[in-house]
Amino acid sequence: MxxxxxxxxxxxxxxxxxxxxxxxxxxxxxxxxxxxxxxxxxxxxxxxxxxxxxxxxxxxxxxxxxxxxxxxxxxxxxxxxxxxxxxxxxxxxxxxxxxxxxxxxxxxxxxxxxxxxxxxxxxxxxxxxxxxxxxxxxxxxxxxxxxxxxxxxxxxxxxxxxxxxxxxxxxxxxxxxxxxxxxxxxxxxxxxxxxxxxxxxxxxxxxxxxxxxxxxxxxxxxxxxxxxxxxxxxxxxxxxxxxxxxxxxxxxxxxxxxxxxxxxxxxxxxxxxxxxxxxxxxxxxxxxxxxxxxxxxxxxxxxxxxxxxxxxxxxxxxxxxxxxxxxxxxxxxYENLPRYIHLPPHQMFALLGQRHSPLLPYVPPQLYYGLDRAVGRLESLRRLKRWLGPKVARTVHARALASGASRGAQAAANEDG
The missing domain is CATH 3.50.50.60 (FAD/NAD(P)-binding domain)
Known part of the structure; x- marks a missing residue:
């Protein structure tokens, strides 16, 4: 219409x-x-x-x-x-x-x-x-x-x-x-x-x-x-x-x-x-x-x-x-810039990127920085684990199959002997 x-x-x-x-x-x-x-x-x-x-x-x-x-x-x-x-x-x-x-x-x-x-x-x-x-x-x-x-x-x-x-x-x-x-x-x-x-x-x-x-x-x-x-x-x-x-x-x-x-x-x-x-x-x-x-x-x-x-x-x-x-x-x-501006440069720049966080105003800036870095490392480990998990599983599975095949071949050889 x-x-x-x-x-x-x-x-x-x-x-x-x-x-x-x-x-x-x-x-x-x-x-x-x-x-x-x-x-x-x-x-x-x-x-x-x-x-x-x-x-x-x-x-x-x-x-x-x-x-x-x-x-x-x-x-x-x-x-x-x-x-x-x-x-x-x-x-x-x-x-x-x-x-x-x-x-x-x-x-x-x-x-x-x-x-x-x-x-x-x-x-x-x-x-x-x-x-x-x-x-x-x-x-x-x-x-x-x-x-x-x-x-x-x-x-x-x-x-x-x-x-x-x-x-x-x-x-x-x-x-x-x-x-x-x-x-x-x-x-x-x-x-x-x-x-x-x-x-x-x-x-x-x-x-x-x-x-x-x-x-x-x-x-x-x-x-x-x-x-x-x-x-x-x-x-x-x-x-x-x-x-x-x-x-x-x-x-x-x-x-x-x-x-x-x-x-x-x-x-x-x-x-x-x-x-x-x-x-x-x-x-x-x-x-x-x-x-x-x-x-x-x-x-x-x-x-x-x-x-x-x-x-x-x-x-x-x-x-x-x-x-x-x-x-x-x-x-x-920005209204509370003096709280952050005198931090070591790498910390100040990191918290500039975190300025949207609702937690940041209530946690001492250096403590927040340390926690954020720790969480980042944990998240990196989680991503690595998610990436490695299937690969490790496939490798273990392949080795188990190979090991099983090897044991079977050895058993057969023993019986023939």
Whole structure:
């Protein structure tokens, strides 16, 4: 049955949902409304991992091929604390410019017959018509806000301050860099997204932020200071900011958003309008696209809209439990950085990789490190045992057969004698 869908928000989630719905049924009437002009996005690059690319390939091979073709990739992580550097192999990661990602998805949506309405603000009394209204307009969703307490929206604000930046330094891996200033530690996460640029997210504790004067500095002053602090990591490359309307640098405290319900009447929440997870786990775009896959699937399986929306919400809430837990503990790790930063480098780097653990905040770091190493050795022994077990069994069995055959031959010889 053909349905009319109005999607508010032209980010990755809204565009990908429109693609999937049109692929399921070309007769669906789908319009995506975006308040900003086409091509005006900010955010530099987004990161994702091989698992997401496999899912995109499964659901729309054409757009997946285009996304992969314009992505850069890495298979290592690098951590720098002052002059100390550790490099470790990791999962295959990808970075793509946010502008290019949206361009790919918008072109694909148009080719399937989706209407894209840019510079179209949803507010006041101009709520779009549709059998289904999709709120994909981000953490400050206007469509969600129109329904007051219908969704039960709550925010929890973290303590650290962070700033999204771009840089002309092209990292060759996902990079963590920690620098000690006279007012405390400041650090960034960096990853490449194109041949000439990387994303760089800077973070520090509130006392460091104020002590360095970053709370008072305008954009140019702030970038100059950060470039000096991270000069060794940036190799002389510049940082690129996005100034606020008053010329100040838009430092933020991360706000974790949750909703009691993800649907209200014929309105459903998608991506950051439904949930946010701390940027330190690099999952925002992935989760938004996975929301779109789940919603499209629920609408395909269920003929009734209430049943479809309930099934979508149930599926995604369950899928997000482990991710949201990892994000909470990752944020807490950085908020308690002094607990870990002065450990021996190999221990600090190991616990950086374990920052998602719910046990780590409650166990002395060095004890946790020792336990984790012991468990790792035990797991290695278990894997070796599982690998050796069948081989040893076959060898013993073969030797037993050979021994039995030898004894039989000797018995026969004795009887002949």
């Amino acid at each position: 053909s349905v009319k869908v109005s999607c508010v928000g032209g980010g990755p989630a809204g565009l990908y949902l429109s693609i999937l719905l049109k692929r399921q049924d070309p007769s669906h009437d789908i319009t995506v409304y975006e308040r900003n002009p086409e091509g005006s996005t900010y955010g530099w690059g987004v990161t994702y991992w091989r698992g997401l690319l496999d899912r995109l390939t499964e659901h729309d091979p054409e757009s997946a091929r285009a996304v992969e073709a314009d992505s850069v990739r890495w298979t290592e992580g690098v951590a720098r604390v002052g002059d100390l550097i550790a490099r470790q192999p990791g999962d295959e990661g990808f970075g793509i410019g946010r502008h290019r990602l949206l361009e790919i998805l918008a072109d694909r949506a148009r080719s399937l017959g989706v209407r894209l309405e840019f510079e179209h603000e949803i507010g006041g009394g101009d709520l779009p018509e549709g059998d289904l209204l999709v709120a994909a307009d981000g953490v400050h969703s206007a469509l969600r806000a129109r329904h007051g307490d219908g969704f039960g929206t709550e925010f929890h604000e973290g303590s650290n301050r962070y700033l999204w930046l771009g840089t002309t330094k092209v990292f060759d891996a996902f990079t963590f860099a920690f620098v000690e200033s006279e007012h405390g530690w400041i650090w960034f996460y960096g990853y490449p997204y194109g041949p000439g640029h990387s994303t760089c997210v800077v973070e520090c504790a509130p006392g460091t932020w104020r002590g360095l004067g970053l709370d008072r500095a305008d954009e140019a002053e702030g970038l100059t200071l950060l470039e000096k602090l991270f000069a060794d990591v940036l190799d002389g490359n510049r940082l690129i900011g996005r100034p606020a309307g008053d010329g100040s640098a838009p430092w933020l405290a991360f706000r974790t958003l949750t909703n009691r319900s993800w649907h209200h009447g014929n309105v459903v929440l998608l991506g950051d309008a439904a949930h946010t997870t701390h940027y330190s786990i690099g999952a925002g775009t992935t989760l938004a696209l996975e929301d779109a896959v789940a919603l499209a699937g629920a609408l395909r399986r269920h003929t009734g809209l209430p049943q479809a929306l309930a099934a979508y919400e149930d599926e995604r809430r369950r899928a997000l439990l482990s991710v949201q837990s990892a994000a909470r503990y990752s944020a807490r790790w």
